[in-house]
Amino acid sequence: MQYAHLGRSGLKVSRLGLGTMNFGDVTDEATSFEIMDAALEAGVNLIDTADVYGGPQSPDMEQGYGLSEEIIGRWLAQGGGRREQIVLATKAYQPMGTGPNDKYLSAYKIRKAAEDSLRRLKTDHIDLFQMHHVDRSTPWEEIWQAMEQLVREGKVTYIGSSNFAGWHIATAQSTATARSFLGLVSEQSLYNLTARTVELEVVPALRHYGLGLLPWSPLGGGLLGGALHKAQSEGGRRATPQALARVEQYRPQLEAYETLCAELGEQPADVALAWLLHNPVVPSVIVGPRTVEQLGAGRHALDVTLSEETLRRLDEIWPGPGGEAPEAYAW
Numbered sequence: 001m002q003y004a005h006l007g008r009s010g011l012k013v014s015r016l017g018l019g020t021m022n023f024g025d026v027t028d029e030a031t032s033f034e035i036m037d038a039a040l041e042a043g044v045n046l047i048d049t050a051d052v053y054g055g056p057q058s059p060d061m062e063q064g065y066g067l068s069e070e071i072i073g074r075w076l077a078q079g080g081g082r083r084e085q086i087v088l089a090t091k092a093y094q095p096m097g098t099g100p101n102d103k104y105l106s107a108y109k110i111r112k113a114a115e116d117s118l119r120r121l122k123t124d125h126i127d128l129f130q131m132h133h134v135d136r137s138t139p140w141e142e143i144w145q146a147m148e149q150l151v152r153e154g155k156v157t158y159i160g161s162s163n164f165a166g167w168h169i170a171t172a173q174s175t176a177t178a179r180s181f182l183g184l185v186s187e188q189s190l191y192n193l194t195a196r197t198v199e200l201e202v203v204p205a206l207r208h209y210g211l212g213l214l215p216w217s218p219l220g221g222g223l224l225g226g227a228l229h230k231a232q233s234e235g236g237r238r239a240t241p242q243a244l245a246r247v248e249q250y251r252p253q254l255e256a257y258e259t260l261c262a263e264l265g266e267q268p269a270d271v272a273l274a275w276l277l278h279n280p281v282v283p284s285v286i287v288g289p290r291t292v293e294q295l296g297a298g299r300h301a302l303d304v305t306l307s308e309e310t311l312r313r314l315d316e317i318w319p320g321p322g323g324e325a326p327e328a329y330a331w
Contacts, residue, residue: 001043
């Protein structure tokens with residue numbers, strides 16, 4: 001396994017991070033344990049979850065959400081030095097109850113979310129506590145005051161964001177600096193060859209402030225994992241109507257992409273992951289395997305080297321927004 005610093009922090013994370021959104025939903029507990037065991041054995045040290053992960057929301061809000069954290073907590077409770085070998089990341093923002101303060105990022109919600117996550121995860125500290133979305137109604141002074149308290153108490157070590165715009169990152173960091181607080185060390189964003197909007201302003205902001213980018217959905221919901229070939233070879237038997245519609249929507253690009261991957265002698269999924277890892281602002285890519293086999297397949301991406309010519313051809317197949325703002329759309 002390879003490792004890189006998480007942004008400007010001294011913390012090193014594995015170049016592949018284990019996303020656990022499927023745990024408790026499409027992946028049962030026994031398989032989840034097997035995946036985490038295999039990840040740990042492979043040197044993966046970043047395990048990413050969220051309080052809201054685990055399955056469909058129930059009418060009474062008492063079942064479903066939180067299951068991913070609970071599964072990870074029971075895995076950690078087995079001992080064997082597991083907790084000391086991983087960087088444990090979770091998130092807070094989304095509704096975890098029906099009350100008026102059971103969502104978003106008030107100081108009240110941040111404190112409760114952290115304590116509830118610690119209980120479910122069966123640990124005394126969260127290594128990376130991420131804001132799952134920006135809260136436009138809560139002032140940054142309140143958010144940072146709550147986060148600083150968690151850091152002082154030893155319940156949280158680092159703070160990250162997710163789904164922030166460049167402007168949100170700049171505002172957050174300027175406010176944190178005024179409080180002599182480290183602020184954010186990472187941003188988790190939707191980023192893959194089919195979704196490159198973050199290159200406009202988020203990536204430049206991350207580079208300027210020294211934050212690491214943790215891409216989620218690196219395979220575009222499976223589109224970049226050989227979807228065209230699978231649809232043709234399997235006759236679409238396993239694909240949902242929505243997935244087949246996406247394949248048809250992107251058919252010309254997928255044909256060019258999968259042809260290029262075949263020329264390189266690499267699997268499409270590995271090329272997609274390698275492309276993300278080629279970006280200096282990306283220390284780790286969050287992959288969400290449903291099986292141990294899927295986790296093992298992704299490890300080869302670390303050994304894939306993309307030439308300048310290959311990168312150019314990928315840009316032609318999957319064009320970005322035209323560069324960074326404002327040059328992407330103005331002089």
